[in-house]
Amino acid sequence: xxxxxxxxxxxxxxxxxxxxxxxxxxxxxxxxxxxxxxxxxxxxxxxxxxxxxxxxxxxxxxxxxxxxxxxxxxxxxxxxxxxxxxxxxxxxxxxxxxxxxxxxxxxxxxxxxxxxxxxxxxxxxxxxxxxxxxxxxxxxxxxxxxxxxxxxxxxxxxxxxxxxxxxxxxxxxxxxxxxxxxxxxxxxxxxxxxxxxxxxxxxxxxxxxxxxxxx
Numbered sequence: 001x002x003x004x005x006x007x008x009x010x011x012x013x014x015x016x017x018x019x020x021x022x023x024x025x026x027x028x029x030x031x032x033x034x035x036x037x038x039x040x041x042x043x044x045x046x047x048x049x050x051x052x053x054x055x056x057x058x059x060x061x062x063x064x065x066x067x068x069x070x071x072x073x074x075x076x077x078x079x080x081x082x083x084x085x086x087x088x089x090x091x092x093x094x095x096x097x098x099x100x101x102x103x104x105x106x107x108x109x110x111x112x113x114x115x116x117x118x119x120x121x122x123x124x125x126x127x128x129x130x131x132x133x134x135x136x137x138x139x140x141x142x143x144x145x146x147x148x149x150x151x152x153x154x155x156x157x158x159x160x161x162x163x164x165x166x167x168x169x170x171x172x173x174x175x176x177x178x179x180x181x182x183x184x185x186x187x188x189x190x191x192x193x194x195x196x197x198x199x200x201x202x203x204x205x206x207x208x209x210x211x212x213x214x215x
Contacts, residue, residue: 010071015066016066019064
């Protein structure tokens with residue numbers, strides 16, 4: 001009879017639904033609360049834990065399943081990632097892959113529309129030792145852009161402007177100054193150097209008057 005009770009208890013404990021009671025980061029372990037049982041510190045399943053590894057620790061209160069192949073929760077492993085009323089799915093759209101974070105950040109990709117959205121982040125950094133390439137027909141920045149290194153702009157033909165600006169251009173030449181090779185065409189407004197406007201500049205003539213402006 002005692003053997004039957006022990007066997008029944010072990011079968012019942014092989015698969016137990018519960019929630020994360022506590023999380024330990026190093027080494028990665030969790031305690032699982034299932035009914036009146038609180039497990040010992042047990043590992044949880046990750047997507048990958050080999051040469052490529054993932055790190056996304058569970059949070060207290062997250063629903064999970066405690067698998068104990070021998071029927072002893074002391075040897076169990078926690079499978080996390082079950083939605084609950086307090087932590088529902090971040091989307092109901094079957095076309096989306098979404099990752100939501102507790103600070104409000106959200107990464108979503110819609111594989112039907114082909115739209116990738118990253119929202120709610122405070123800072124972003126991409127670091128590469130070689131080259132980063134953005135390959136698209138059109139790129140748009142809605143805020144200020146600060147480039148600390150050199151800026152090189154290539155165009156295909158003379159008819160396509162190498163640099164186009166809509167609200168003026170200001171800067172400092174630095175130690176190397178500013179050098180332009182090739183033809184320069186200026187239309188409208190004045191072209192001034194050291195306070196002298198080119199199209200209105202005149203010189204004294206030999207008769208005590210002034211020469212005419214440039215033609």
